Amino acid sequence: MPIMNADTRHPVTITLNGRSRTGHAHPRMLLSDFLRHELGAHGTRVGCEHGVCGACTVRIDGVAQRTCLTLAVQADGRRVDTVEGLAPEGRMTALQEAFRRHHALQCGFCTAGILMSLSDYLERVPRPTEGELRDMLSGHLCRCTGYAGIVRAVMDVTGASTEVADV
């Protein structure tokens, strides 16, 4: 990484959901702020700004990452995919449809981050067990749903069986 002047705004160019976008950022500007307030891509939400809640997760070069723990200048020249790019033709993905069907969201503030984590995860682990899925989801905080609808939605889409000890 080149040495940057802290007091200067530097041009940052990313491929945002398939399109080249350029904005300017001081070196300390968070990628979350850059996306939201410099490029106007508001779909990515900010929930804690200290890397715990996962709401601000996007994919950088395909890998799910927290934008509140990433500087905008670190994303320069890279591909950034956000929730706005999941359904480019206006048709929701099967996972988005399943979220709706299973009431996997209420206020929706954590949803973008969860969808972006899942889009990365399900490419790598197409049929997770419920335990594996819950383990992955534990990197995200949702205060509305109790996660039940989210788990159901994913299991519905992957067609995987669930394993819960009979009570």
Add this chain to the structure above:
Amino acid sequence: MTALKAAQETARDRDRAAGHSAAHAGDRGPLVGQPIPRIEDAALLTGAGRYGDDLPVKPGTLHAAILRSPHAHAELLGIDPSAALALPGVAAVVTGAEARRFASPFLVGVKAPMEHWCLAVDRVRYLGEPVAVVLAEDRYLAEDALDRVAVRYRPLAAVMSVEQAADPASELLHPTVGSNIVNTRSFTYGEPGRVLAAAEHRVALTVHYPRNSCTPMECFVVLADYDPAEDSYEVLSNFSGPFAVHPVMARALNVPGSRLRLRSPPHSGGSFGNKQAVFPYIVLMGVCARAAGRPVKWVEDRLEHLMAATSATGRRVDLEAAVAPDGKVLALSLRQTEDCGAYLRAPEPASLYRNHGNLTGAYCIPHLAVVNRIAVTNKTPSGLNRGFGGGQLYFGLERLMDRIARTLGLDPLDVIRRNLVPASAMPYTTASGGLLDSGDFPATLEEAVERGGLAALRARRDAARAEGRLYGIGYAAVVEPSISNMGYITTVLTAEERRKAGPKNGAQASATVAVDPTGGVSVSVASVPQGQGHRTVLAQVVADVLGLRFEDIRVVTDFDTAKDAWSIAAGNYSSRFAGAVAGTAHLAATKLRDRLARLAAGQLNAPAGEIRFAGGKVFAAGNPENALSFSRLAAAGHWAPGTLPDGQEAALRETVFWTPEPLKAPTDGDHINSSACYGFIFDFCGVEVDRVTGQVRIDRYVTMHDAGRILNPLLMEGQILGGFSQAVGVALYEEYAYGADGRFLSGTFADYLVPTAVEVPVPVILHRESPSPVTPLGAKGAGEGNNMSTPVCIANAVADALGVDTVSLPLTPSRVAAVIHGAEPPRPAGAAVQAPRVSALPATTPDGRGMKGEGSRAVPVPPEQVWAILLDPKELAALLPGCEALQLAGPNTYRAEVVVGIGPVRGRYTAEVALSDLDPPNALTLTGSGSSALGTGRGTGRVRLERTAEGTLVHYAYTAEVGGKVAAVGGRMLDSAARLLIGQFFDRLIGRAGGPATPAGRPRGQPGLLDRLLRLLGIRR
């Protein structure tokens, strides 16, 4: 059947029903009652939601950062903003002086001379209290400048518990009140004293409910502007109501309500009551906009939210019951002491009175004595939080029922059964005046026992216990109040005071239904939804009334006090949507339909009473073939008002205000029906406790609800699952914890532990539907119930598993392990103290004073040389980690500028450093204290130089206290940070003395694991 399988069956039912979403009302039965997926989701799933921080700001808007008190309790001596104002991009610094100039203190709900301003004026009373606001061109610059605002404080003793508050010797938060118990009221219903005195058994219990909060994922947002020409404020904020607080805000801004226009964004990132507490910041940002002459935007960050936004009240409840040998409770005495934090912020003390009509829960208890005391403490002011006051009440009441069973050797479930209000007594008036409106509690309980599989669960417990495992079953039965009586809060006043203030009662809901010139139907309500799905349910309700398709109804919930129909009860709280708001929308739609029917009657040549609305058509019941289209009939009022029949008005818009009939003001005898409806919940659960770690695992949870008529089962289930999840957090993990000196210890989501997908099981949810006779659609609130029933149900199960009488929340592994194994013994004192050794005292120790530690390091020069280095200011400056400047302030006294980072927080401290008790070259005492925007620190170290063959062994022992944001967010790291800073000090000392020497236990040249970890965390470079 497993919980998950049950859930999947529900999901499959729902998938089938989802196909109904395009159906006309009337085709396949009404839309109300169907599990229709939400209108709201399309925007939220694609990133198109518009939350407060997404909305455009006016050009020239300034961004606010709030300087907050690092002290729990201190006099505010002075603020010097000059260094902050000198920074580039800083436009203004607003302090208490501007608050005094442009605002007034907030109204307080009890008669006590307490002043609460939007900015501290002469004293700070909780850690995180706003002290000044920096307004700058962007948020980064504003936050930079916080560091440069110099504030002088004189710390005062902190009051951190209700017991301390009740001690007359405690430091007074509000000296003009004369006590930290700011209000006491006693109530007697029936003859509780006589019945208690005569009782065969008396069972007593004391419980403490901790402070916690539902922490919505979106923090507070305020955009404020002031128009000097109109002397009016325009604010956009994610405030959730109740709008009874709107007059409080307007009064604080010294304007009538008509000059405080308040709008809400289209979407909200959750509230659970918490977004009520944005209101002081609406006033604060109004003051800022006025002082700066420019629009202002403020977005709260998570550290601010956890530290200083709001909290459920903490409560101590002392309960005593008079009990018959069969477990029947004959009389109940409740002594409640509420921890409201530093100020009684509106609508407090509502937490304490919200359940006043249902203090006896789901039980027939005719004799009741109540003492309610309100304490102020040096903690964040309390406010609305899902389950408002119910978690606190039922934690005591349902623990008491469990204790009664144990004391009398009865089955806890039988004690509940014996006390439930019988169906024959409904509607039932409670001792304190609540009117339990409908339901069959005993039958509901038996159905839950049967369908929820209690017999199997008991067998499971027996089997587990036979294997020596710790397994327990807990129960809870509660009534869930909804649609608060706006008069219940006045129960805190005496009848005499109420007469002077004028009556308060009711719960006005409003809804407007309108048709546009194309025949489209729109609905607007003042419900300020926070993610539940109000738009979906209202579309169901109105489509049914007008015989239209679900998607024909456009529901607008963005709210604007200047344009919308509203009253003080508006907003999103007290589970009022299903019963009050949806019901009122039904009334408004019905009124509009009746008007349309009269217009259609002439055209169809049929009496208005026979006109039907279905399938988008309007027709006479006896002649469906001769139909008008709904849109044509509805639009006629716009296009051809001149052709309306004589005496008829166009049917363009109907607004209805509705208030529940049974909501009266408190009587002179202090009887109050505090809510319009009361649902019933019966829960039971099985938990297993890990004998070694103390971890609690919820094995099975069954929750049975009777919330009247269910409007949308999918959304109802979502509310229950969400409330349950938060309640699991309350039971097992969540607490806004403070040190005894007022330090806040839960400042990040790594410290305040919210349950994740791994910790929350899927409960078995069961329903009965006993329609409420009070609400237009028969619906009652349902979203708060598990926040009331679940924490105590789990606690009862843990008590059963451990076989103990006392359990306290949250039931964290360490707390439960302490019950199993006894308190952990103190760490044994080590013999060798070669490496720096630091031990942190737990925050709950009586002194509560941060850290202490001791250690020693070898330095390869004689004591005289070490002494000379320590006494030389230049050398000392070079030794102090992060020291950027050191000036002599007096003999052996220095003023230093130090930059220290702990975890994510890096701060510039102005520190006073003094050397005393000089005994050259053998010993000295080093004392330091510092403060910054991020917090305070002070410490004392005794340094002793021991001559050795290799040079000097430097011994040190210190105590240190850290407060403010640093302690809140870095608490877990303070130990290692202190160790690190001391290590750096000695590394430098050794370097100065001509080292190298390595501390014991670490190979030279190789950084230790700790060091590498700390570097990663940003503590060390």
